[in-house]
Amino acid sequence: MSEAVPMLREALGNLKPRTALVLGSGLGGLTDALSDTQHFVFSELPGFPVGAVSGHEGSVVIGKLGETPVIVLSGRVHYYEKGDAAAMRVPLETLAALGIEELFLTNAAGSLSQDIPPGSVMLITDHINYSGMNPLIGETTDRRFTGMSQAYDPGLADAMRRAAHDLDIALAEGVYMWFSGPSFETPAEIRMARTLGADAVGMSTVPEVILARFLGLKVAAASVITNFGAGMSQGELGHEETKEMAPIGGRKLAAIVKRMIGEG
């Protein structure tokens, strides 16, 4: 177990958070809604991965959302940074060891549907792991055969739908397909992804969902749509667009999450 566990346990003191959040590209703004915060950068937490994607801070923030104590991982490390699908294993194991039961994952994603334009928020109801990678490769216990039939918790999904409805925020739903990145997809890959049943594509989240289920955490996940998939609109895709567009859907997602968790 990582030395980060006692460090964070001490920082938590009497706080006993059950809920943790992972904030993706350009979505770190939600941390502004937290009170009584304590910050730790990944590099000061033993065993935590250190990545380098601009727009990802890579820090752990302990605080309260409304009255609810939470732990927020602001920024993540991706498979494509070092070719390690289990890059987020220590942070997620640390959350589980600290008593976290529910994990909310967020990301920026490309849409495959004209009905889910940039600026939308999409509840992830299921995923397709198209990367060929799995964070449990190398795990030797039988727990590696983790069931994924209900990877995205139906109760948490319902809570997210209710929160969006209460706030009058449109919440799309769909299947997220994980591509390794870091290059974007080709138009042919996007057509393939649509044919295979995906509604959005992205470079994260799926390995974290697998690890979280392995660790017994309940999972909810949502994408902020920053662009249409390659070939669906004019111009070339790039990370600038992701960072520029993420805060638009990000504000909606932050409101939904605040309502769900902060007032729950």
Ligand code: HPA
């Ligand atoms: N593809 C993959 N990842 C992404 C995209 C995309 O179009 N947009 C934001 N993250």
